[in-house]
Amino acid sequence: MSRPTSGVTETGGAAALLQTRGLSRHFRLGGLLSRRMLHAVDDLDLTIHEREIVALVGESGSGKTTVARLLAMIYPPTRGEIRYRGRSVHKLRSRKDLLWYRGEVPMVFQDPYSAMNPVFRVAHGVMRNLKLHRPELDRAGRREEAERVFDIVGLNPAGDMLRKFPYEMSGGQRQRVGFAQALAVQPKLILADEPVSMLDVSIRAGILNMMAGLRAEEGASILYITHDIASARYVADRIVVMYAGHAVEQGPTDVVLSRPKHPYTQLLLSAVPDPREKAVPVSADTGEPPQVIDPGEGCRFRQRCAYAIDTCATVTPALRPMGPAHDAACHVAEAEPEPVASVPQRRVDTRV
Amino acid sequence: MPEPLLDVDTLSVSYLTDDAKIGAVDRVSLTVHPGEFLGIVGESGCGKSTLLFAIAQLLTPPAEITSGRVVFNGQDLVQLTDGELRHVRWRDYSVVMQSAMNALNPMKSIAAQFKDTMRAHERLSAAAIRTRSEEVLHLVGIDAAHLSSYPHQLSGGMRQRAMIAMALLFTPQLVIMDEPTSALDVVAQRSLMTQIKELQQQFGFAVIFVTHDMSVVAHYSDRVMVMYAGQVAEIGATDSIFARPLHPYSKGLLDAFPSVHGPRRALTGIPGSPPDLGRPPSGCRFHPRCSAAMAQCTTSEPDLYVVGDTQVRCLLYAEQLRDAV
Numbered sequence: 001m002s003r004p005t006s007g008v009t010e011t012g013g014a015a016a017l018l019q020t021r022g023l024s025r026h027f028r029l030g031g032l033l034s035r036r037m038l039h040a041v042d043d044l045d046l047t048i049h050e051r052e053i054v055a056l057v058g059e060s061g062s063g064k065t066t067v068a069r070l071l072a073m074i075y076p077p078t079r080g081e082i083r084y085r086g087r088s089v090h091k092l093r094s095r096k097d098l099l100w101y102r103g104e105v106p107m108v109f110q111d112p113y114s115a116m117n118p119v120f121r122v123a124h125g126v127m128r129n130l131k132l133h134r135p136e137l138d139r140a141g142r143r144e145e146a147e148r149v150f151d152i153v154g155l156n157p158a159g160d161m162l163r164k165f166p167y168e169m170s171g172g173q174r175q176r177v178g179f180a181q182a183l184a185v186q187p188k189l190i191l192a193d194e195p196v197s198m199l200d201v202s203i204r205a206g207i208l209n210m211m212a213g214l215r216a217e218e219g220a221s222i223l224y225i226t227h228d229i230a231s232a233r234y235v236a237d238r239i240v241v242m243y244a245g246h247a248v249e250q251g252p253t254d255v256v257l258s259r260p261k262h263p264y265t266q267l268l269l270s271a272v273p274d275p276r277e278k279a280v281p282v283s284a285d286t287g288e289p290p291q292v293i294d295p296g297e298g299c300r301f302r303q304r305c306a307y308a309i310d311t312c313a314t315v316t317p318a319l320r321p322m323g324p325a326h327d328a329a330c331h332v333a334e335a336e337p338e339p340v341a342s343v344p345q346r347r348v349d350t351r352v
Numbered sequence: 353m354p355e356p357l358l359d360v361d362t363l364s365v366s367y368l369t370d371d372a373k374i375g376a377v378d379r380v381s382l383t384v385h386p387g388e389f390l391g392i393v394g395e396s397g398c399g400k401s402t403l404l405f406a407i408a409q410l411l412t413p414p415a416e417i418t419s420g421r422v423v424f425n426g427q428d429l430v431q432l433t434d435g436e437l438r439h440v441r442w443r444d445y446s447v448v449m450q451s452a453m454n455a456l457n458p459m460k461s462i463a464a465q466f467k468d469t470m471r472a473h474e475r476l477s478a479a480a481i482r483t484r485s486e487e488v489l490h491l492v493g494i495d496a497a498h499l500s501s502y503p504h505q506l507s508g509g510m511r512q513r514a515m516i517a518m519a520l521l522f523t524p525q526l527v528i529m530d531e532p533t534s535a536l537d538v539v540a541q542r543s544l545m546t547q548i549k550e551l552q553q554q555f556g557f558a559v560i561f562v563t564h565d566m567s568v569v570a571h572y573s574d575r576v577m578v579m580y581a582g583q584v585a586e587i588g589a590t591d592s593i594f595a596r597p598l599h600p601y602s603k604g605l606l607d608a609f610p611s612v613h614g615p616r617r618a619l620t621g622i623p624g625s626p627p628d629l630g631r632p633p634s635g636c637r638f639h640p641r642c643s644a645a646m647a648q649c650t651t652s653e654p655d656l657y658v659v660g661d662t663q664v665r666c667l668l669y670a671e672q673l674r675d676a677v
């Protein structure tokens with residue numbers, strides 16, 4: 001039941017750092033003999049370029065954390081492929097190759113309170129990473145490097161901070177330690193799974209600014225996973241919206257947010273509180289993303305969608321071009337008229 | 353002005369440990385009128401949850417109310433015994449806890465937990481309990497079939513709704529909510545807030561709503577109280593605080609979250625972290641993090657100054673008031 005993906009806009013394949021093709025992950029529910037499968041991620045084509053911040057946005061249960069775990073090789077995909085710098089990630093076998101990939105693509109976890117071992121000082125995690133991934137450094141070199149990355153993430157003075165235990169730090173400081181651990185291995189792509197959702201609003205701004213700084217100064221790409229589309233707008237170049245395991249809309253941040261095509265993106269946008277704006281009266285939508293168990297054909301958003309038509313129940317919508325580099329998977333959405341006409345070459349499907 | 357439903361008067365709470373006394377809530381006064389929605393905003397560790405627990409008389413040692421009164425419907429709750437409180441608590445005021453994941457008993461079905469709650473406060477027949485449980489679940493938009501569900505079978509949003517249903521079992525006059533939405537994502541948060549507001553308009557109960565995210569209460573509360581380091585930093589009408597925040601801390605909170613619609617601005621946040629309440633800073637407790645701090649902020653402690661219909665604890669306004677005189 002692979003979805004046709006023809007016609008999807010390619011955004012300059014040359015500088016793609018990481019690319020997924022038809023990435024899917026299903027989980028078996030119940031015992032070994034059970035045939036019920038939960039479809040957490042289905043047919044995801046995701047591209048992340050060098051020095052790019054991509055936001056993966058969706059509600060709880062949309063499959064966004066599963067994507068991060070697939071990319072971090074925490075578990076293998078059920079189907080599909082992840083290509084990193086042209087190499088298929090799940091064909092890497094040797095210890096050297098695996099260390100190489102895990103060093104270039106580290107993950108920062110959602111909950112800074114449980115991501116660190118409480119019996120070790122925070123230096124432990126960073127030093128261990130350095131020992132594993134940067135064997136060329138000697139003891140003093142590792143220490144120097146640890147202090148350097150602590151400085152970058154704003155933990156000053158680095159020497160004192162390295163000697164602290166996790167319980168001596170605030171949530172914001174711990175999340176910075178998480179980023180420092182990732183930075184120590186000279187990453188090319190940081191997988192950040194809801195790095196600010198557990199933090200106070202006043203501390204979030206600091207972490208978001210730090211992420212933008214990491215890209216500018218360290219040249220790292222970031223996959224920023226979040227349910228908060230407002231913070232995605234603040235840091236990301238491109239947004240991919242997920243719903244119930246499918247990517248339903250993707251495109252440049254400003255385009256997606258100013259002209260959202262998918263009804264789900266519109267729902268996400270209307271839910272963001274903004275005290276500078278007048279309240280938009282929205283009826284209480286008590287819907288939630290469905291648990292996708294053994295799905296048939298059809299749009300997974302149709303039960304919550306105000307615009308659903310008969311086709312939505314029978315045909316799974318594929319991502320279609322809506323404008324330059326902007327795609328949405330919706331039968332009802334209409335493409336932007338003039339930009340499509342002005343760049344007809346880019347709409348041609350180059351895939352075999 | 354009608355009589356307030358709740359009148360908290362110079363309430364202080366301390367955590368007493370062997371070698372220190374930590375003042376978590378420092379001389380807080382506030383009133384809530386019938387049917388009013390009061391938002392309390394502050395960072396983790398500012399004492400907002402302690403304040404709620406003190407109002408609801410749910411503090412356990414080492415926390416202790418050291419001074420002040422909590423007058424609810426003309427009765428000082430601080431003076432009541434446990435037996436007397438039992439007749440007021442949950443029937444006249446109820447509490448929705450922060451994380452429904454931990455507040456619900458994982459071993460019991462929703463129906464059993466509702467039954468326990470009702471039995472604890474009133475003698476009712478099994479049929480009456482069943483009918484009322486179905487009613488309140490229906491109110492929050494959950495199918496009555498879920499009465500036999502266990503908490504793990506419900507999503508985060510549904511658990512939080514079930515907690516709210518539980519708080520409404522006796523149709524109280526005041527519902528106290530401790531960050532009910534902070535574990536939810538934005539869509540669920542928005543729909544829960546809308547639902548709370550609709551229920552409030554339907555039944556006319558008053559709400560005290562605690563959150564760390566100022567934007568959550570913007571469209572729902574009548575008044576907002578900003579707390580910092582155990583004290584009231586600013587309290588006033590929601591509209592005027594959002595249009596013209598007076599305290600530098602309120603301004604910082606408002607500038608800390610990104611907007612989806614307006615122009616893109618650089619976020620500044622608030623540098624540093626909240627002080628250790630065991631050793632609060634001298635003078636104004638906010639001065640180490642304040643961008644507008646002056647020399648006297650380190651030495652003299654500001655009072656609450658009245659500016660318009662807002663009260664604000666900041667020396668900037670002491671100056672202005674003196675100049676105006």
